[in-house]
Amino acid sequence: MSDQEERYKARMRRKKSVVDAAIERAQEDRGLLLVLTGNGKGKSSSAFGMVARALGHGMTA
Numbered sequence: 001m002s003d004q005e006e007r008y009k010a011r012m013r014r015k016k017s018v019v020d021a022a023i024e025r026a027q028e029d030r031g032l033l034l035v036l037t038g039n040g041k042g043k044s045s046s047a048f049g050m051v052a053r054a055l056g057h058g059m060t061a
Contacts, residue, residue, distance in 0.1 A: 034050070
């Protein structure tokens with residue numbers, strides 16, 4: 001390989017390590033609060049649907 005290719009690969013390895021570290025830090029579980037407001041219908045139906053999806057994916061609601 002040429003010197004330019006080696007420098008490129010070294011730069012990409014450093015960049016990958018930074019991205020991998022950021023992904024590792026982002027693995028913490030956090031809650032989510034979603035506020036549904038407004039006039040008209042659909043708020044309760046939306047909330048029940050979100051609860052059903054969360055329970056279906058093994059989350060707590």
